[in-house]
Amino acid sequence: MSPRKRNTPLAPVTISTEHCTPEVKQQIIEALPLLVDLSSEERRSVSPVFREIGFAAGERIAIEPVTLGEAGSSSQPVLFLVGAGLVKLLRTDYDGRDVVLEFLVTGDLFGGAVGADEDDLAVAHTAVCAFAVTGRDLQALFARRPAVASRMIEFTAARVRRLHERLHLLTGAPARSRVLATLRSLAEKLGKPTPEGLLLEIPLSRDDLASLSGTTTETASRVVSALQREGHLTSGRRRITLKDGFPRSPGLD
Numbered sequence: 001m002s003p004r005k006r007n008t009p010l011a012p013v014t015i016s017t018e019h020c021t022p023e024v025k026q027q028i029i030e031a032l033p034l035l036v037d038l039s040s041e042e043r044r045s046v047s048p049v050f051r052e053i054g055f056a057a058g059e060r061i062a063i064e065p066v067t068l069g070e071a072g073s074s075s076q077p078v079l080f081l082v083g084a085g086l087v088k089l090l091r092t093d094y095d096g097r098d099v100v101l102e103f104l105v106t107g108d109l110f111g112g113a114v115g116a117d118e119d120d121l122a123v124a125h126t127a128v129c130a131f132a133v134t135g136r137d138l139q140a141l142f143a144r145r146p147a148v149a150s151r152m153i154e155f156t157a158a159r160v161r162r163l164h165e166r167l168h169l170l171t172g173a174p175a176r177s178r179v180l181a182t183l184r185s186l187a188e189k190l191g192k193p194t195p196e197g198l199l200l201e202i203p204l205s206r207d208d209l210a211s212l213s214g215t216t217t218e219t220a221s222r223v224v225s226a227l228q229r230e231g232h233l234t235s236g237r238r239r240i241t242l243k244d245g246f247p248r249s250p251g252l253d
Contacts, residue, residue, distance in 0.1 A: 025052045025131060028083045033107050034155065037147035046148075049141055050081065050131035055124035061087065078132050080111040085128035086202060090121045090211075100211035102162075103202060105189060109155060125203070170214040178213040179223040180247060183233070186212075187242050196234065197243040205238055 029047045030040065038046065055061055061080065080087075087104040103125065104110055110122055111132075133141070142149035169181050183200075191198035210220035224240070227233050234241045 022052065024129060025050065025083065028106065028129075028131075032081070034081070034109070034151050035148060037151065038145060042145065046141060046145065049137045050133050052083070053130050053132055055085075055128040055130060057124055057127050059124045059128075061122040061124060061128075061130065078111045078134055079109060079138055080122070081131045081133075082106055082108045082110075083129040083131055085130075086125040087128055087130070088123045088125040088208075090123065092121070098211075100208050102212070103186070103190070175213070175215045175219045176223050176226075178215060179209065179220055180227075182209060182213040183240065183242060184246065184248070187246070191242070194241065197241045197246075199241045200239065203238045204240060 026044070026047055029035065029043055029050065032043070035043050035046060082104050084106055087108070087110065089101045089104060089110060090098045091101055093099050098121065101120070104122075142152070169178055173181075186200050186202065186204070187198045190201050192201045193199075206217050206221045206224070209224070210217040213220055215223075224233070224235055228235055232243050232246050234243070
């Protein structure tokens, strides 16, 4: 008898590069938080400045200045917008290891046009449909639609707050507190309510969890095992479900 495959409740992401069509783009643009202050007609008029690009799972997304448009045009910093799928933002540390900075979901922004460092690396964690706009076109959009510029400022301020919170987390908090805070943050962003608790809808390895928590893979695994024994979560096959009453991080919430 052949061994049975273990099932996972994670629904596979089936976005293909062919799926990243103008029709899909328009649907996502219509619901984009960045453009929430615009009318439906105005959002449709904005859509052409975003160039749709599909990425396969594991594919690198170049975030350094690139040339978009006609041959011979100058390179421009690019703003990427996640349309569908998950993007993993990384940075190489002093030991040459890729450290996970954050996971990006639909509506999240990244790239040189929002201050990404040249050492940052973006990778399609699943298949991804993304939209790209050059810094020049973005400035023109701001000039035509000041409300979009205001939303961009809000997005940037929120990102700075998250970075400050993470800096506080990584400077002195015990490993358990860092892992707890990371899991709660992921649940807020990616949690799907189920009868068992909040399922993190992301293929999450212990290496990824360790990077996000600023600890070692072994320590992250020990903390997850302890939390499972205590009845706070269930885990298996790169997925985690947080139970009701999942503990907060002392002094961090």
